[in-house]
Amino acid sequence: MKLTHYDRAGRVKMVDVSAKVETHRAAIAGVLVKMRADTLRAVRNNPKGDPLEVARIAGISAAKRTAELIPLCHPLMLTHIDVEAKFVNEGVEIMASVRTTGPTGVEMEALTAAAVAALTVYDMCKALDKGVEITGLRLLEKSGGKSGSYRRT
Amino acid sequence: MKLTHYDRAGRVKMVDVSAKVETHRAAIAGVLVKMRADTLRAVRNNPKGDPLEVARIAGISAAKRTAELIPLCHPLMLTHIDVEAKFVNEGVEIMASVRTTGPTGVEMEALTAAAVAALTVYDMCKALDKGVEITGLRLLEKSGGKSGSYRRT
Amino acid sequence: MKLTHYDRAGRVKMVDVSAKVETHRAAIAGVLVKMRADTLRAVRNNPKGDPLEVARIAGISAAKRTAELIPLCHPLMLTHIDVEAKFVNEGVEIMASVRTTGPTGVEMEALTAAAVAALTVYDMCKALDKGVEITGLRLLEKSGGKSGSYRRT
Amino acid sequence: MKLTHYDRAGRVKMVDVSAKVETHRAAIAGVLVKMRADTLRAVRNNPKGDPLEVARIAGISAAKRTAELIPLCHPLMLTHIDVEAKFVNEGVEIMASVRTTGPTGVEMEALTAAAVAALTVYDMCKALDKGVEITGLRLLEKSGGKSGSYRRT
Amino acid sequence: MKLTHYDRAGRVKMVDVSAKVETHRAAIAGVLVKMRADTLRAVRNNPKGDPLEVARIAGISAAKRTAELIPLCHPLMLTHIDVEAKFVNEGVEIMASVRTTGPTGVEMEALTAAAVAALTVYDMCKALDKGVEITGLRLLEKSGGKSGSYRRT
């Protein structure tokens, strides 16, 4: 097994996608923000509006900035970004889904969207509960490109 | 318990720190990038140089952009950012430590640095192993400010 | 009357605030997004949640980026940003309020927050009504600094 | 009439343009920066060079950052951005024109360019006249895409 | 000879590439960071790891932000960025190579990558030697587009 991000001399390098064909690409990532029951109650009982909307928006915005944050990511023209956030027993579950037509996949974009949405939920809860934990950030599905489809089992 | 990021009408709001005194603030966050044994071996055996240096640098850069990513974070003049990344049995363990002198804490900056460093490790491994998981992103310590010190147990 | 942003040779210049004392500064800006009655109804009748929350969040985020957008603005550590958006007869009225402790005022930050919140409302309505108009973007109040307080009459 | 930026549950969403064909798109937006006669005179009489050049450049730069400012905008590879600014009786009139080849239109890019150019003119005048007002920010023309051409009457 | 970035009235303008065909484009730029022999020794003798890795990463990241830094540059989807940095007798020599498929060339992206990598080497050395100099930043090669290939002699 060989890392694609290092050359033979061990120096970091970007993968060259100049010769790759542009195909439809999609990726879905998930993450859980775990919190105490009383913290979760405080978030859910927010008087009006949806307290998770700000996390969704932060996640969508972050996906567009993935190539600025992750040094070896290629810039990509994303055609769709969707971030869902819902209350579950243990806290808030987030799913981020990203699509593009391009020469490389959007796994990092989906993971970045999920991570920043989770950090935004954390930011909202941190005055109540310093023990909130972001866990299980992982790729759930991807499709498109030479390496084909993947679905986490 | 009341969320600090929502007003009485349930609308999102930034905490007003205009009247807070500037004090020394510090925070440390940790995270684990879990991967298969053979993936970990491939990363460790990278021929020359330190394969985790790029993750450290990405984490340091990301801490400086926290207020751009997290909508309700205040901009802060960070005086120190340190990101450590080391190989452990299960994968790569990352610790991010941030300091400032300012009217509000740097928990989100430390967590953002740790998250982006972890995503960068993920990016490096993703061609080998799509099952890599980022887990246990949490605040380990904080000090400074009215709410005092915290240390995760 | 002399422009502060030009030197004697007519070249653009930033105002030097190195010798100014840091004081509390505040500014409030307002703007109106005018739309047809049926467009306004469609926005108000959005099934759940507050359709203006995304505009508020975009405005808050934009205030933090004022110095990146306006070439001669100084970077400032904002201590508070608040964006209100409410339905009025003619459309959506937005008020943005910004505070800092610093050597120069936050008028541009308040105006930028209001402008970007208004553009975000526009973005939401543009598929329904291409004639939406953003109007009356202006400073309502400012305080702090040598030039003292101002209130629009 | 239904908002395209909300799903059936009332949550904010980006429009999915993955299946749209790439076509030539263009949009033109206009805005007026209204100021007192003596302020306008001071700006016009700037000794050398064109005092509106900085506003043009700020507008061009801002168009490229539209997707960072407006949460639900798609990133687009703009092929042309032009910002004109000229003195008129009431102040400074700005026109921004943007083009791309892509799956969605550039109305928001043209409006953002015009808005930021106008804010930059405001910044230049604000020491002289706190009553300057940005008004009539609106789409003048668009072409390309399924919804066809539009020209404001 | 006529400048492409100015219109007939002498106002700055972006080149309109809307009608240009997308072709493969490449550019290579070089630069030298000149330093004293003892400074160079201190950099080379850095105990572990490659002291130039941070410069390479900064250069790669900067290439992706060229259109944000250079007002009249078009945004481009870069398909490859490579930055090499090596010790030579006089200091550190940097070569940056960029590729895209697009309607305009990537000379500015290669030069920006080289410049920021050089500035990062400077940052590393500045506590030891304030006389470090960045010199010979120039285009070495380009290919693709109507103007054809170029190779510096």
Add this chain to the structure above:
Amino acid sequence: MKLTHYDRAGRVKMVDVSAKVETHRAAIAGVLVKMRADTLRAVRNNPKGDPLEVARIAGISAAKRTAELIPLCHPLMLTHIDVEAKFVNEGVEIMASVRTTGPTGVEMEALTAAAVAALTVYDMCKALDKGVEITGLRLLEKSGGKSGSYRRT
């Protein structure tokens, strides 16, 4: 001699300025954009306005983004940025001057402003002359901070 940007294990690190006192800091950097005589003539003869204004504005904007470009730079609240650009026999000479009150110096900000202004001049000339060279980017003066003043001889 020891590099301040590496720890004992050879890993990159940011200098911790948490305990440093805030003092007035200033730095001036210079650079030359060398071009053929006929290219220089074409730039100088630009019909109206000052063809170097766009370079000045790009340099000022870039200084504010130094901490985003150079990984180990601290964010700083700059109080003044000035970029001069003038025609000389060999091409265009640029001087950038930056000030702040802070715990660390502004050398990198001055150098970044000068570099980006020079790249912007290059961008303007590149259609006429691919051999333009950016040379002699160096610190001319600095003051403030424990290490005291420096003036290049």
